[in-house]
Amino acid sequence: MIEAAMIWNEPNNKSHWDPELDPEWSIFAKTAIEAGKAIASVNPDVKRVLGGISPIDPHFINRMKTMGVLDEVDVVAVHGFPLDWNLWPIHEWPQRIAEIEAVAPDHEIWATEVGVGSFGAEEVQVFGLEKTAELLLGRVPRVFWYSLFDLPREWEATTRHREAEGSSYYRHFYMGLIKEDGTPKLALENFARHSPQMGIMQWFHFEDPRLDDAVAWMKRLGVTHLRTGLSWWDSYRPGWEAWFDRQMEALEAFETTVTFCFTPDHEGVAPHYTSPPKDPMYFADFCARMIERYAPAQRKAAVA
Template sequence: MIEAAMIWNEPNNKSHWDPAIDPDWSKFAAMTTLACQAIRAENATLPRVLGGMSPIDPTFVQNLAGRGVLDHLDALAVHGFPLDWNLWPLAEWPQKIAEIQAVTTLPIWVSEVGVSTFGAEEVQEWGLRRTADLLKGKAPRIHWYSLYDLPREWEATTRHKEAEGSSYYRHFAMGILRQDGTPKLAAKVFADCTPDMGLCQWFHYEDHRLDDAVEWMKRLGVTYIRTGLSWADSFRPDANRWFDRLMNALEPFNTTVTFCFTPEHLGIEPHHTSAPREPELFAEFCASMVRRYVGAGATPAIPTIAPTRAAAA
């Protein structure tokens, strides 16, 4: 079932929102407010979550609060990859969450956290254990990124691609499963972390991994996940057929759907990171997806922090 709607992905990251078009996030704030209002009109209880910040930035939250955006949200989310991309130590995770808690009363989710196997699988194995120790009990939702490695034949969603050097290639090694579906060392560790931790897995249009992913998630004890419904993909042929297949396959899990990615023909610039020319059209997309997959019926309240296994024992 769908447990929450997330608005965009890493809006303060130039790989997902173009700062040249919207340097003060005023366009993003207006779009997000419209989307939240449209979602609320379709379903009065579905939690609305701000797409994960990357970097984790209290001033970004204060900017949106000053524009009234937080009045329409039920939670905020953060992303962090300190062993691969961020310029802060892994041990600072609790501090990073506290920095955002200091500027808002909304719950803080960790909707992407992960470690690549770019250098060694043992790094990911240790990093997963340490991350779980640091974050359990600190956030209502912790989505590990990701289940699968990104196939080498695909491109990573980032603006500068190979110009980023090794940083770009780390995108392809974030899974606890390899591209061919075989498990890495961290897969067994992850099974020990569920159900406290969930997964973030982005599925591409007509993704060949979907059915196997569902079986793996069940095997690993996953109860909640995060994925995306792409506004840009909604203009592909038979888009709703693919969306239906995806949502039906994920029905066994508590699923957060992320609405994001501007269709090129609707952006101020022809790119998925662009602010849309008409933000009302993004709001209409969000409303249509909620109407199609949630409806107006009651849904779960915003998830709260559950006791960890250790605390429950």
């Protein structure tokens, strides 16, 4: 069920890791190294993925390499949204992949979040999906489209850039292939033509009411590869075990890349989900417990 475990999400993006608290990324490096070791100790068959970087920055990956992080991961992941946020044209996707391959030649490179919103027009999203498929499918082993569903307007987007984004903040709410009310967008049919080679990236909030609908849609679309997350922060909520079990049981039909991230307030240097942990071993322990719970080595051996 779990193909890979992603260690954090966008660690070079201040929306997910606070650079003021860890300006040299030394705490992140220690956190990623210990998490990688912990995951491998429970099940060495689960691929370890360095949290998808945004922006795509070879200098950041080279820094992780010199600090020993790449020794403890199997995959380096990238995220790109050239028609919505990035300052490069969509046609540069191959170049961006090549830049990371150059500094991590011994690792697979996955595109674990790619997407184009329908903020301006649904036809723009259709173009973006088709161009992304043309440029990336077959170029990298895994491509995950972000996302299946639009973010509900009453939910807040996970970002610390809001004050600097202006109207682009609202693009967060238009990245799905399906509208908030369940209406398919024009690009949904196009996505189906590229499935299962193209996977889906879909976050599920705690006790997310969209889970069952998401599973039904993904099966209908022929999706086999899914990326989602299990929140370290959520693991301290009452009832977290029941929700995690329900989520992972519902997703059992898919080859899943599960992302571990979000620091609990009391475990952080500062009380915020983007904070580096006070003790990276507590995050490593969370990763190990989740792999033991949902992808134990003996289960994989029994299936094989």
